[in-house]
Amino acid sequence: MIEISTPDPRALVRWFPTGSPGPATIGEHVLATGIGRWWADRPVRPRTVAVSCAGHVVLRGNPEGLTPSVFAPLAGNRVEAPARFLPALGAAFDRLTPWERMIWTLQAAPQPAAVSRAVTVRRLDPADTDAVRALHSDASWLWASWGGPRGLATSGHAWAAVGRTGRLLAVACTYFRGTGHEDVAVHTVADRRRHHLALACVSALCEDIASRGHTPSWNCSVHNRASRLLAWTAGFRLVREYVHFAAGSPVAHDRLSA
Incomplete structure (x- = not known):
């Protein structure tokens, strides 16, 4: 994935729904503070978008057609992603350890x-x-x-x-x-x-x-x-x-x- 500049918040709604507890707050925090990074598989019409901050990554989109190497920049982070990403993520890293979490x-x-x-x-x-x-x-x-x-x-x-x-x-x-x-x-x-x-x-x-x-x-x-x-x-x-x-x-x- 490549790093991209801060996206238009209005364009992010379909990728990262707002107003809910848990991982959704990460993208909102990065938008509000500028602390963190935005990623996409390509600069124009991306199929996959990610936001990272403090070792956490929220990954959204469609992994179809993406090679595992695309996800290499996310190494060493804790990644929250829909189940459809798991085969690609599992192939991209030498280990992918599940971590069960609770939201209160x-x-x-x-x-x-x-x-x-x-x-x-x-x-x-x-x-x-x-x-x-x-x-x-x-x-x-x-x-x-x-x-x-x-x-x-x-x-x-x-x-x-x-x-x-x-x-x-x-x-x-x-x-x-x-x-x-x-x-x-x-x-x-x-x-x-x-x-x-x-x-x-x-x-x-x-x-x-x-x-x-x-x-x-x-x-x-x-x-x-x-x-x-x-x-x-x-x-x-x-x-x-x-x-x-x-x-x-x-x-x-x-x-x-x-």
Whole structure:
């Protein structure tokens, strides 16, 4: 696939329906923020279009007649695509691992979160950029959809539990911002887990999302028990399940033609 410039949003409706939770918010987020990439099998009258951001890809269209090598640029991503794409994707990569996912939306009041008086839950601002950057490297996924630590701190879509020293103990943010739903992500530093900080941050973020007229949504693996428990405690309820696929390395062209 080749990278294309940002498409006309009106032309994308038939490819990527808007206003629903889950993968649909990825394309909307990329359109709104400019963070991410658009792909197509050809620049004029494409048969297949994809959008990618933060290691996630949503793939739509018709794979008929496309060679597996077309999908090589999507290697290393988690790809959500209709079942008709699976034969081509399976031939394009050395492995294609299914990953069962759950989509939740906020439908109930959150349980109370008792937070220490030494902790302040507030919105992040540009002055917090260094504090975001100081988070452990295992939190780098959190700001991937905002282009980096500064992007997250300046987005206006992140809330944190902040200690007296200014250290960030937990952060919840809109990961993908859609027109109807905002997908929520959260990270808590290892030594402050089970202190209700994640719940407090998620609850504050959800109130903020609701004030914008949007519905908070949650996306996690069916095997992530901790994430599922936090979602339920915060008032989220299951809407549907789906599968996306972790794409490995591209298969060499000589193997494809052998």
